[in-house]
Amino acid sequence: MQDWIHLRIRRQDGPETPAYWQEFRLPYAPDQNVVSVLMRLREHPVTIEGTWVEPVAWDSNCMEEVCGSCAMSINGVPRPSCSALIDDLAQPILLEPLPKFPVVRDLLVDRSRMDTGLSRVKAWIEIDGAWDIHEGAPRISPAEWSENYLYSRCMSCGCCMAACPQYGSHSDFIGPAPLAQVRLMNAHPTGRYDKTDRLHRIMATGGLSDCGNAQNCVRVCPKAIPLTTAIGELGRQTTLQALKDLFGRG
Amino acid sequence: MTAAPKAIVIGGGLGGLWAALRIADAGCQVRLFSLFEVKRSHSVCAQGGINAVLDTKGERDSIRQHIVDTIKGGEYLANQPPIKSMCESAPGLIRTFERMGVTFSRTPEGILDQRLFGGVKNRRTCFAGASTGQQLLYGVDQQVRRLESQGRIEKHEWWEFLSLLLDEDGICRGITAMDLRSLEIRAFPAEAVVMATGGFGQIYAPKTTTSTNCTGAAASRCYQQGARFANAEFFQFHPTAMIGTDKTRLMSEAARGEGGRIWVPRNPDDARPPHSIPESERFYILEEFFPSYGNTVARDEASRAIWRVTRQMGLGIGGSDRVYLDLTHLDRGFVSKRLGAILDIYRKFAGTDPLSQPMEIFPAAHYPMGGLWVDFEPDASGGMRPGSLRNHATSILGLYACGECDYAYHGANRLGANSLLSASFSGRVAGESATNYLKGLARATAEPSERILTEEVERQTAINRRLMESDGSENPYRLHRELGELMTSKVGVVRANPELEMALAELQTLRARLGSASLGNSRAWANQTLSFTRQLGDMIELAMVVARSALERDECRGAHYKSDFQIRIPEGKFPGDPEYEDYRARWKANNDRWLKTSVAEWRPDGPAIRYEAVDLGVYPPTDPRDYR
Amino acid sequence: MGSAMNATLDPSQFLLRRLHSLLGLLPIGAFLTFHLWENSQSRFGAEHYNTRVVATLQEMNYLVFVELFVIALPLLFHAAYGLAITGQMRAELSRYPYARNRFYWLQRISGVGILVFLLLHVGTTRLQGLWQPAVRDDLYGHMQGMLSDPLVFGFYALGLLLSVFHLANGLSTMAIVWGLTTSARAQRLFGYVCTALGLVLGAIGIHGLLGFLP
Numbered sequence A: 001m002q003d004w005i006h007l008r009i010r011r012q013d014g015p016e017t018p019a020y021w022q023e024f025r026l027p028y029a030p031d032q033n034v035v036s037v038l039m040r041l042r043e044h045p046v047t048i049e050g051t052w053v054e055p056v057a058w059d060s061n062c063m064e065e066v067c068g069s070c071a072m073s074i075n076g077v078p079r080p081s082c083s084a085l086i087d088d089l090a091q092p093i094l095l096e097p098l099p100k101f102p103v104v105r106d107l108l109v110d111r112s113r114m115d116t117g118l119s120r121v122k123a124w125i126e127i128d129g130a131w132d133i134h135e136g137a138p139r140i141s142p143a144e145w146s147e148n149y150l151y152s153r154c155m156s157c158g159c160c161m162a163a164c165p166q167y168g169s170h171s172d173f174i175g176p177a178p179l180a181q182v183r184l185m186n187a188h189p190t191g192r193y194d195k196t197d198r199l200h201r202i203m204a205t206g207g208l209s210d211c212g213n214a215q216n217c218v219r220v221c222p223k224a225i226p227l228t229t230a231i232g233e234l235g236r237q238t239t240l241q242a243l244k245d246l247f248g249r250g
Numbered sequence B: 001m002t003a004a005p006k007a008i009v010i011g012g013g014l015g016g017l018w019a020a021l022r023i024a025d026a027g028c029q030v031r032l033f034s035l036f037e038v039k040r041s042h043s044v045c046a047q048g049g050i051n052a053v054l055d056t057k058g059e060r061d062s063i064r065q066h067i068v069d070t071i072k073g074g075e076y077l078a079n080q081p082p083i084k085s086m087c088e089s090a091p092g093l094i095r096t097f098e099r100m101g102v103t104f105s106r107t108p109e110g111i112l113d114q115r116l117f118g119g120v121k122n123r124r125t126c127f128a129g130a131s132t133g134q135q136l137l138y139g140v141d142q143q144v145r146r147l148e149s150q151g152r153i154e155k156h157e158w159w160e161f162l163s164l165l166l167d168e169d170g171i172c173r174g175i176t177a178m179d180l181r182s183l184e185i186r187a188f189p190a191e192a193v194v195m196a197t198g199g200f201g202q203i204y205a206p207k208t209t210t211s212t213n214c215t216g217a218a219a220s221r222c223y224q225q226g227a228r229f230a231n232a233e234f235f236q237f238h239p240t241a242m243i244g245t246d247k248t249r250l251m252s253e254a255a256r257g258e259g260g261r262i263w264v265p266r267n268p269d270d271a272r273p274p275h276s277i278p279e280s281e282r283f284y285i286l287e288e289f290f291p292s293y294g295n296t297v298a299r300d301e302a303s304r305a306i307w308r309v310t311r312q313m314g315l316g317i318g319g320s321d322r323v324y325l326d327l328t329h330l331d332r333g334f335v336s337k338r339l340g341a342i343l344d345i346y347r348k349f350a351g352t353d354p355l356s357q358p359m360e361i362f363p364a365a366h367y368p369m370g371g372l373w374v375d376f377e378p379d380a381s382g383g384m385r386p387g388s389l390r391n392h393a394t395s396i397l398g399l400y401a402c403g404e405c406d407y408a409y410h411g412a413n414r415l416g417a418n419s420l421l422s423a424s425f426s427g428r429v430a431g432e433s434a435t436n437y438l439k440g441l442a443r444a445t446a447e448p449s450e451r452i453l454t455e456e457v458e459r460q461t462a463i464n465r466r467l468m469e470s471d472g473s474e475n476p477y478r479l480h481r482e483l484g485e486l487m488t489s490k491v492g493v494v495r496a497n498p499e500l501e502m503a504l505a506e507l508q509t510l511r512a513r514l515g516s517a518s519l520g521n522s523r524a525w526a527n528q529t530l531s532f533t534r535q536l537g538d539m540i541e542l543a544m545v546v547a548r549s550a551l552e553r554d555e556c557r558g559a560h561y562k563s564d565f566q567i568r569i570p571e572g573k574f575p576g577d578p579e580y581e582d583y584r585a586r587w588k589a590n591n592d593r594w595l596k597t598s599v600a601e602w603r604p605d606g607p608a609i610r611y612e613a614v615d616l617g618v619y620p621p622t623d624p625r626d627y628r
Numbered sequence C: 001m002g003s004a005m006n007a008t009l010d011p012s013q014f015l016l017r018r019l020h021s022l023l024g025l026l027p028i029g030a031f032l033t034f035h036l037w038e039n040s041q042s043r044f045g046a047e048h049y050n051t052r053v054v055a056t057l058q059e060m061n062y063l064v065f066v067e068l069f070v071i072a073l074p075l076l077f078h079a080a081y082g083l084a085i086t087g088q089m090r091a092e093l094s095r096y097p098y099a100r101n102r103f104y105w106l107q108r109i110s111g112v113g114i115l116v117f118l119l120l121h122v123g124t125t126r127l128q129g130l131w132q133p134a135v136r137d138d139l140y141g142h143m144q145g146m147l148s149d150p151l152v153f154g155f156y157a158l159g160l161l162l163s164v165f166h167l168a169n170g171l172s173t174m175a176i177v178w179g180l181t182t183s184a185r186a187q188r189l190f191g192y193v194c195t196a197l198g199l200v201l202g203a204i205g206i207h208g209l210l211g212f213l214p
Ligand SMILES: Cc1cc2nc3c(=O)[nH]c(=O)nc-3n(C[C@H](O)[C@H](O)[C@H](O)COP(=O)(O)OP(=O)(O)OC[C@H]3O[C@@H](n4cnc5c(N)ncnc54)[C@H](O)[C@@H]3O)c2cc1C
Pocket: B010, B011, B012, B013, B014, B015, B016, B033, B034, B035, B036, B038, B041, B042, B043, B044, B045, B046, B047, B048, B049, B050, B051, B132, B133, B159, B160, B161, B162, B196, B197, B198, B199, B209, B210, B211, B214, B217, B218, B250, B252, B366, B367, B402, B403, B404, B405, B416, B417, B418, B419, B420, B421, B423
């Protein structure tokens, strides 16, 4: 049994300033996760050398791995920090901001590019308005439901994007998460109406074809979203779409 | 076209997004503020489901029954016209969600499935796997994104609402807000403001199931600027939360709904692993206390039963604050399918598998029934008049409130799966009212004077400056922990007046100590401690309202329970027995005295409480609740 | 980025990528398969190889057209676009040591390796033959001469293995790109098929190489 929880945290005071490392050591306690340790740390932010420093900035909200806000790189791997149990982690625990996203401060990053991606692919159902039209959507079989449900759980944490070797500031790639939402929206009885438009959007620059099938995305996704299945299905949909475009049946 | 009138919505949970949608749908320009990306709002945490009478299970469920269940669940404390309208609108809301693409779980026929939830006898809860709140929120989030892409909604994520801009007549003319990165404070004039900032479970942290951002600071700020705050003493404690040090995680009511049983070993010193304890040596708490409802009894009853068994009878597992929530007797496949997300949460955060070992749980602060006081206009049918400007208007003109930060639908206790409904419904209503308010304003409303804007921005900036410069000895995060401990132990599941008085005194001390908080953090960039310290001050103000309202209310009602003032159902007596009739009379007398909304108004020396009659037009109280 | 995207839904990148993918299989992959099978006949000796294999091919109609349009240009395009794709890679193998990630990296690295191999290989065979008719006339001897040097032999073996891996792995990713395999299971199963194919091709290639040794 360890007596300490030993953290190495990569810190950065602002988007433009250089990063630096600090080490912290807290008394061991059972049933802790990375966020609960960070919470303890901010009550007493003293480094291993005994210097008082500014509390670490990070992002969290639900503490149940459902809001997606707390993703960071933990021992090198992007994952939500609220569900990273200390007992399962090798020490010292390395905490770094979620890779690929611009750092705001310390472990806080700017994930607005994910939102841009979702807007870009029209990840919504086009409805007339948010009023009751006294009619629901058409029926969906339980089998189809259970496939769609898998994708509807994506919490935009950004882990898949962080792990994707094709995604980052160097490329236009929108990344796997928005692609999976295209798969979801295209399967909805009403969402289907905009399928062609969505497909054209992901057939444009930075779209589906920037995926190189590294499949890290699906390995790191904490919600087990079948991203690579979505990518395969979109491959099929775009193949057919390209044929339709070619032979004039848009 | 003239520039569309401007509305501001604060909060991007279900309530706020619905309000924004509705206002934008009506052609008005909306600015939407949220502390973070809206899809990370606390609404995602709701697992269990959302109520709506669809009557697809051959149970002759009716909207009337939903109304009655909601009213009775809240022990009559909620105004009934809004409840009536909410229950009537529920099926339409569900249909709209479905059109938005929400992946509600299906029956083999492909229509929406419904299940049973605590406190009711019919299956009327729609659900989407075990992540209903997440799915509902994403549904509206996507619609908001759609309107955003058309330029009809403008999002300000990572902005914190700080205060209202009130003009000389006390009318709300906009807000000030702080960019959580640059810490810049700006005034945003608007003609109508909708608060949808959620609940305030964090005053009980860490013994709360709510998200870490559910501080209630925003509502508290409105309260401190003159908005009334109602029914603050009613805080629902969820009976089944797994213990944690950062927060306690909810094991949804669905676990009980699907057949989960709550028990403890009859002998608290029984050290055997749970599965090897024979049936005869198990104490099935809820089934013994409430034979007719068993494990699906309402939350407050369940919480107190567990409290009684652990704290009074000393029967908690190993003598501690824990009881078993057992799913191991159920079919594994069935449980995995219906409760997948809960099981995952437990496995993930406790490291053991609830399919093979019972979960260990305890009650935690879950849902505040109280909130900003809001108005409604009754109509001839007994409901809320559609489109009325008064619906969901706070006591400040031009300021509306909806979602968990209002007090309207749940009375003294919330029925499970009714708050996703109330958040969505009230968001829609508040949006409609705000739109109508905007449209009804004289075209010539002048912009609020520049002076109001600059003065308020200056006032807020000064608060920041003072905090940044303060070099006291108190750490705000530790003060927060003290606040949570204080509230949990003294203003918790079971209350007593001497403790409440102590709590109020200690809150005053906390307030004073916060004055010498040190940020230990000088950088004026993304300074989370700064914004947290400000919020903590507002949480303490709110905690005072809770404690004060609890102190003043000498009765037991719903989630508010003072054992000294309990009117017990006579053991073994039933309607007709003289003892029971005597009990009924005392119950009626108590209602005459206490069946009133408590309304708090901010005063420098602490909240002033007064009482207001409840509109009981739909289903007046005739009988006490009897769960035997 | 987003708004620019809405303005022009430019599909050229998509089409180029699909063309690149297609060319990898047809004709390049097909050529490689044929080429390795062709070279595996080295075991029948110089006589057979020079007259039955090489000569038959060299007598083909429109040979230059075929070489140009079926082999050279597709390969050049595939290589050029492949280099561009490789430039987008930010692989982190130690952070994500998953098999698929390694293959992803190797696909690109092998592409560059193949390019180097091809420059030397084609330079010393087909191109050299252009101005040294002797080479053309006895390709068997020429190859034997070169491959007798263990260094050259190793270089060929490496070039061969990289090519075979590149084709086999390329096939498995192609199946995803075009939407043939979607579920994780299908992708895994097809992966096995591609592995088997790669092993067979590799064996044929090595066999061919050995056949040149004296
Ligand atoms: C664990 C859990 C499970 C639940 N399960 C169920 C269930 O099964 N069924 C059910 O009906 N209900 C359930 N509930 C209750 C329900 O989830 C909530 O009542 C409801 O989602 C509240 O929605 P809301 O829109 O009011 O607030 P929230 O979703 O909390 O949103 C609040 C918003 O306000 C913003 N905000 C707050 N302060 C500020 C500020 N100062 N400036 C700017 N923005 C601000 C936040 O950014 C956020 O966007 C559950 C609650 C919990 C805790």
